[in-house]
Amino acid sequence: MTARIREFLRDRHANANDHGPCLVVDLDVVRDNYQNFAKALPDTRVFYAVKANPAAEVLTLLAGLGSCFDTASVAEIEMVLAAGATADRISLGNTIKKERDVARAYALGVRLYAVDCQAEVDKIARAAPGSRVFCRILSDCVGAEWPLSRKFGCEPAMAVDVLEHAHRLGLEAYGISFHVGSQQRNPHAWDRALASAAAVFRDCGDRGMNLSMVNLGGGFPTKYLKNVPTVKAYGAAIFRALRRHFGNRIPETIIEPGRGMVGNAGVIEAEVVLVSKKSENDDVRWVYLDIGKFGGLAETMDESIRYPIRTPRDGRDAELAPCVLAGPTCDSADVLYEKVPYPLPISLEIGDKVLIEGTGAYTATYSSVAFNGFAPLQTFHI
């Protein structure tokens, strides 16, 4: 929560017609985050993961600061170009691409692509000849709060074959990428993945390919309820791991922060629609907000991400009681926290505004178009 966001919300409340939940992102915080990444990893290029928050204001700010961009689709590439970045600062980092989308990306000037299998290499060789490709390898996600499935990446041994296939088809076998899991709270998580990456570098070298780059992925956490290590701590741990596994031949590196770049810059303001019990003698109250899983808080899925919530009833003497927290739709799956109820002041009332912090990433674009007739999350970038 920043003074600028607080002031913005005060003005918004003065406009009585301005109802419904909204996300407010403080661009000054995004700027600080970018500069902290740049400082903590001075030899590493920052590719902002656009999917975390593709708002034009965020992209324009980061383009101006010199950031590069990791995109998931042609639409995201177009947004980045519109924000003023050139195509040589863009990677298409999605390992799942239609060949015609690769062709469109190539036509727009993009020359850096992620792959994790030979079929994907074939598409790029045909539709984006001569481009650089990096192969994503699987890595475990111990320590991540939003661990990744095996959806992206291949086993390291297969990566060598995939890169050799690319090399044979005239592509530049450029490097390796991995992802240690989103909201990774352990700075040492990169160590094991870098050991695998170094092994792939050696195996490729044995086959006559000199890889240049390691994409360290994202995973940098934002502060929710628990404290997280500083970006500086991540930078130091990653540098030590690079030294350990690559010795004096440290490759070019890039990082892809998304949540770490914008998560803590945003606050969602929501309204308490109802506080109720299911029977007279229930211990747990149900608190219903005007935002839920389908309005932007999709990452509460399985209660993985636990956002800090501020209410106007907070205070040193506020008595708390456990609440089940739910969204406003008629979908019974639209419950945010139930397995571990959320403690909120017992004085909380219908109509109270609550602030859901750390919501600058992976919220607005997850909103459903119109489920139950509710509009997508309003956003303001200030």
Place this chain on the structure above:
Amino acid sequence: MTARIREFLRDRHANANDHGPCLVVDLDVVRDNYQNFAKALPDTRVFYAVKANPAAEVLTLLAGLGSCFDTASVAEIEMVLAAGATADRISLGNTIKKERDVARAYALGVRLYAVDCQAEVDKIARAAPGSRVFCRILSDCVGAEWPLSRKFGCEPAMAVDVLEHAHRLGLEAYGISFHVGSQQRNPHAWDRALASAAAVFRDCGDRGMNLSMVNLGGGFPTKYLKNVPTVKAYGAAIFRALRRHFGNRIPETIIEPGRGMVGNAGVIEAEVVLVSKKSENDDVRWVYLDIGKFGGLAETMDESIRYPIRTPRDGRDAELAPCVLAGPTCDSADVLYEKVPYPLPISLEIGDKVLIEGTGAYTATYSSVAFNGFAPLQTFHI
């Protein structure tokens, strides 16, 4: 799959620029479904659950056939009115409502509201004076494929107090509602809930309130992979349960089919973007489609709903192998079926079009606005 949908898709393919997944809904099937409900439960009014598919074409068709409408928000009320139904055919069935939304619904003419606690009654007494309210009671969901949480409803004993509170505030204590769980495959599931409802009727009678109506909710299934009983079987089982618990004083009844009205009317056509393995000797292939959890298939959450999928490689002699099925976004949670892999022909190839059946309900409006830059699901109602 109907001949009309097949023909529509053939024409669409002829237009080479028409890419991306789409939902096609055959309105003739919706009409048949409505008429089957009307026939199976001749004394019951049908309130179509608009949230299942709020497309103007569906609403206009059903308004013309004489259906009533269960809505979740003011926006849905406005859509129904725009489709030509009058306000006396609309209920606001969401138990979680802002008071200003109740006021707007009242101004639009709506006089029938769902509640499940006294606080909600207070709002309606203030913002929609004199209206009818029905109280939702909790019921178990044994037999449902998409079981409901305790999010909506209160214990039956509390419902009597809630209705008495409404009565004292000048509202009409109109009846009881319950929901036996979505995709309920057991026609006898209504029996136990009707026993509870009858008990509330008696207790209210003892306190001088004569309830009139039982809202039997939705839950009527659509056929996915397993066969489901006919609507006629549901009608007969419900009628017997009403007789058993209400004797000769059978109340007015309404039903709220959503999935049962539109689910089997829709087919999503998607494209295979990638087929790959994670290592050379993997048993399971990964098949990536251009639609996933955030593009309309949200109900694959926890792999609850298992859609039938047709491919151009099907056939009596097609050899099948288990696949993990995933969507196109860079979100590792965007996996449709993994715990129980989906058997698909081993000859399936990149670029193949697949048909995902039974997708007329709870798909298009769940689409995210733009996650990863992907557009919301295109829809065609023919």
